Amino acid sequence: xxxxxxLASILIAAVTIYQYNEEARDYxxxxxxxxxxxxxxxxxxxxxxxxxxxxxxxxxxIFKDAIFDIDAVHSLQINLxxxxxxxxxxxxxxxxxDTTEQCLTADVLNTLSNTAEHRKVIKKAENGQTFQxxxxxxxxxxFKNLAILNLxxxxxxxxLNKELNEFLLRLGYAYLAMILAAIVFAYFxxxxxxxxxxxxxxxxxxxRLEKRNKKIQxxxxxxxxETLVNSxxxxxxxxxxxxxxxxxxxxxxxWREMAKQVAHEIKNPLTPMRLxxxxxxxxxxxxxxxxxxxxxxxSNTLIQQIDTMxxxxxxxxxxAKMPAQKSEELDVVNIVRLALDIFNEHYISYEAEEExxxxxxxxxxxxxxxxxxxxxxxxxxPKDKADPNIDVxxxxxxxxxxxxxxxxxxxxSEETKSKIFEPKFTTKTSxxxxxxxxxxxxVETFGGSxxxxxEEGKGTIFTVAFPKK
Numbered sequence: 001x002x003x004x005x006x007l008a009s010i011l012i013a014a015v016t017i018y019q020y021n022e023e024a025r026d027y028x029x030x031x032x033x034x035x036x037x038x039x040x041x042x043x044x045x046x047x048x049x050x051x052x053x054x055x056x057x058x059x060x061x062i063f064k065d066a067i068f069d070i071d072a073v074h075s076l077q078i079n080l081x082x083x084x085x086x087x088x089x090x091x092x093x094x095x096x097x098d099t100t101e102q103c104l105t106a107d108v109l110n111t112l113s114n115t116a117e118h119r120k121v122i123k124k125a126e127n128g129q130t131f132q133x134x135x136x137x138x139x140x141x142x143f144k145n146l147a148i149l150n151l152x153x154x155x156x157x158x159x160l161n162k163e164l165n166e167f168l169l170r171l172g173y174a175y176l177a178m179i180l181a182a183i184v185f186a187y188f189x190x191x192x193x194x195x196x197x198x199x200x201x202x203x204x205x206x207x208r209l210e211k212r213n214k215k216i217q218x219x220x221x222x223x224x225x226e227t228l229v230n231s232x233x234x235x236x237x238x239x240x241x242x243x244x245x246x247x248x249x250x251x252x253x254x255w256r257e258m259a260k261q262v263a264h265e266i267k268n269p270l271t272p273m274r275l276x277x278x279x280x281x282x283x284x285x286x287x288x289x290x291x292x293x294x295x296x297x298x299s300n301t302l303i304q305q306i307d308t309m310x311x312x313x314x315x316x317x318x319x320a321k322m323p324a325q326k327s328e329e330l331d332v333v334n335i336v337r338l339a340l341d342i343f344n345e346h347y348i349s350y351e352a353e354e355e356x357x358x359x360x361x362x363x364x365x366x367x368x369x370x371x372x373x374x375x376x377x378x379x380x381x382p383k384d385k386a387d388p389n390i391d392v393x394x395x396x397x398x399x400x401x402x403x404x405x406x407x408x409x410x411x412x413s414e415e416t417k418s419k420i421f422e423p424k425f426t427t428k429t430s431x432x433x434x435x436x437x438x439x440x441x442x443v444e445t446f447g448g449s450x451x452x453x454x455e456e457g458k459g460t461i462f463t464v465a466f467p468k469k
Contacts, residue, residue: 001182001185001186002179002183006179009171009175009179013172016164016167016168016171017168020160020163020164020167023160024155024160028132028153032121032153035074035076035151036134036136038074039076039078039149039151040136040138040149042070042074043070043149046062046070047138047140047141050062054141055146056083056088059082059089059146059147060080060088067090068091070091071092076151077090077092078091078149078150078151079091079150079152080138080147081147082148083145083148084109085103085104085105085108086102086104087102088147104148104150108135111135112136118137119136120134120135120136121133121134121135122135129154129155131153132155133150133151133152134149134151135148135150136148136149137149200216200228204232214236215233215236216229216233270309273301273302276298276301276305277302280294327361327446328360328361328362329358329359330358330360330361330366331356331357332358332361332366332403333352333355333356333357333394334356335363335370336350336366336370337350337352338367339366339371339374340374340392342371343374345378345388347389347390348390348392349391351391351393352393352395353393353395353396354394354396357394357395357396357468358468359401359466359467359468359469360446360467362442365442365446368438368439369403369442369443369464370403372439373403373405373439373462373464374405376436376462377405377407377409377460378390380410380411381407381409381410385409387408388407388408388409389407389408390405390407391404391406392405392406393406397465399467400466400467401465401466401467401468402463402464403463403464403465404461404464405462406459406460406461406462407459408458408459409459410456411454411455411456411459411460412452412454412456412460414456417454420436421436421437421440439464446466446467448464448465448466448467449464449466450463450465451465
């Protein structure tokens with residue numbers, strides 16, 4: 001908008017200057033013609049009143065005094081030449097080289113004699129001034145060419161230039177006011193437009209697949225912005241529908257995977273139970289003196305497999321059940337120490353940077369976190385490790401409590417790092433792979449996070465961080 005106003009002002013100024021120049025050229029041309037016509041009438045009158053014979057040779061005598069009177073009346077220098085181009089008489093005693101010459105050029109003479117108008121105007125600019133010189137024949141009463149009339153005319157544009165400068169100044173003031181008004185108007189228009197765009201931008205930045213997104217409500221906006229808002233709101237509806245479908249699909253997939261895992265884990269103890277029962281049926285002999293011992297061994301085998309199935313059911317039940325949000329103020333240093341007391345491994349060390357660190361957490365869930373991490377480190381320790389070591393540290397980091405469990409076990413390979421917190425993923429020959437997934441679930445429920453660094457063959461460091469309040 002501002003650029004258009006500025007370009008319009010420049011264009012109008014250019015057109016105005018061009019128009020003034022055209023008018024100035026027309027003015028000087030018409031003024032010279034008027035003066036020439038008036039001077040010719042004066043010359044004709046002088047020729048009619050003269051007592052000298054009207055010949056070219058007598059022109060200086062005929063106009064000896066009259067030429068100065070005519071110059072004075074019309075304020076224009078007059079030069080008279082003979083038909084050969086030689087100067088006969090001039091109203092100015094000293095002839096300026098800028099206006100005329102002592103002898104006319106052949107071009108002027110040819111133009112006068114060979115054109116129907118018998119008139120020629122020469123225009124030239126010197127020293128910053130523009131001159132026009134008109135050449136035409138003067139005749140006697142019988143219309144016989146008597147001499148050549150030359151009128152040197154100086155184009156004086158001072159008045160026109162003054163008018164032009166005054167007009168351009170007024171035009172500049174007017175367009176300056178228009179540009180200032182355009183700037184103010186453009187500012188408020190841009191604020192009005194960008195206000196709607198900023199609302200749309202903020203909503204787009206807040207858009208997430210995993211949460212319910214709000215639609216944009218914008219009032220008094222342009223048609224284009226309204227179209228954009230409607231498109232965004234339509235996208236939100238489609239995104240929400242897609243998120244619901246995705247969540248449903250993921251949930252169904254998770255349950256299918258869980259069912260497969262449960263079925264797989266339950267099949268493991270069922271197979272030895274079936275074999276034991278079949279063996280007992282074939283080999284059972286009531287008369288056998290050691291029948292009581294065999295029945296006891298058979299019973300112990302079944303009980304052991306039943307306990308295995310019970311532990312499987314308990315593990316999946318604990319994983320499926322979200323940790324209760326039972327926040328209580330507790331001493332993290334003391335709770336971690338109590339959690340480590342159940343382990344008998346001599347290579348587990350514990351260090352707390354402070355005697356007491358108070359934080360809000362669930363006591364039972366914190367113990368589960370620590371025991372799962374330490375148990376995971378123990379299971380990752382090679383049996384033939386010469387100097388096994390597990391270091392557990394508790395310390396404060398600003399408003400966070402951090403617990404690190406560092407071991408020098410076998411570490412985690414690069415291809416398994418991205419799957420380490422997935423349910424049912426495990427690198428061990430036994431177990432269901434729910435420990436780290438459960439720990440992650442518990443920690444994130446209380447607003448914390450769990451990360452790890454590991455180098456294969458050298459060990460792993462798990463770091464749990466959660467807010468104190």
